[in-house]
Amino acid sequence: MSVEALVRELRRELDDAGLHGSFLVRDLHSGDEIGIEPDLEFPTASLVKVPLAVATLERIRTGELDGAAQLLVRPGGVTAPGPMGLAKFRHPARISIDDLLYLSTSMSDSTAADALFDLTPPAEVARSLQAVGIRGITVRHTMHDLNQTPADRLDPADVHLAHSLAIGAGTAGRGHRVPQLDVTRANSGSARAFMKLLQALWRPSSIAPEVAERVRALMGENVLRHRLAPDFSSDASKWSSKTGTLLNLRHEVGVVEHADGQAFGVAVLTESRVPAFSQPGAEALMARVARTLHDHLRGM
Secondary structure: OOHHHHHHHHHHHHHHOOEEEEEEEEEOOOOOEEEEOOOOOEEOHHHHHHHHHHHHHHHHHOOOOOOOOEEEEOOOOOOOOOOOOHHHOOOOEEEEHHHHHHHHHHOOOHHHHHHHHHHOOHHHHHHHHHHOOOOOOEOOOOHHHHOOOHHHHOOHHHHHHHHHHHHHOEOOOOOEOOHHHOOOOOOEEOHHHHHHHHHHHHOOOOOOHHHHHHHHHHHHOOOOOOOOHHHHOEOOEEEEEEEEEEOOEEEEEEEEEEOOOOEEEEEEEEEEOOOOOOOHHHHHHHHHHHHHHHHHHHHO
């Protein structure tokens, strides 16, 4: 099947499932790639924790920060409670910057991320990306700001109403009545922009090797394995990634490294037209489409 026919068929499957997305798979050795609307921008949700890790580790490398320095994190934090992490703590805790990096990146702990944002604010994270030549990823706000959505002000039984608003209140220009879903106001990026970051982390040039190595390790320890991991993890491959989720957005960016030495970057950013929080079918379809693109590229 030709690339054009394959992309057309995958677009149809996504549309039938109520999904719209930005997909890109790249051979990190040759630079060959295949994608579906790879330049379409989305709010990035927790994907921003990868640029945050890069900026924090660069400051540790240059001596501006001490990774062993401990910060006092109080219970409750400033973000909406998640299923795990510091938001579940009941007492103040002193945690090192290095360990906050693990919590933020590998466990997607938003309270830990905001403790790091207190040290390196969004504007400085954005400048750090610019300094290493990564364009197309905007960093405008903290995780506290990200989590102030209608869903956090509704009873659990009414969260579907927030999803309906997320689906119906967008504009043709990617604006939105919910600020966190407006690409002109939110942290944002495309599959191609995040692929540039993955390329720089796995084939270090502008990013310092020790910084890239630590970010790769943190992404390799990602505990959220329900989205793309089932289609990319095996005894003969290693999957390292970061997920992002907010209302009707489901994202994941990562790298699959095969035992034969091949390595492919995979970036998937999607939005759903289905007003439901739990959508295992959408998660599975995202992974299948990404894997199909990967397999086609690998077989070319």
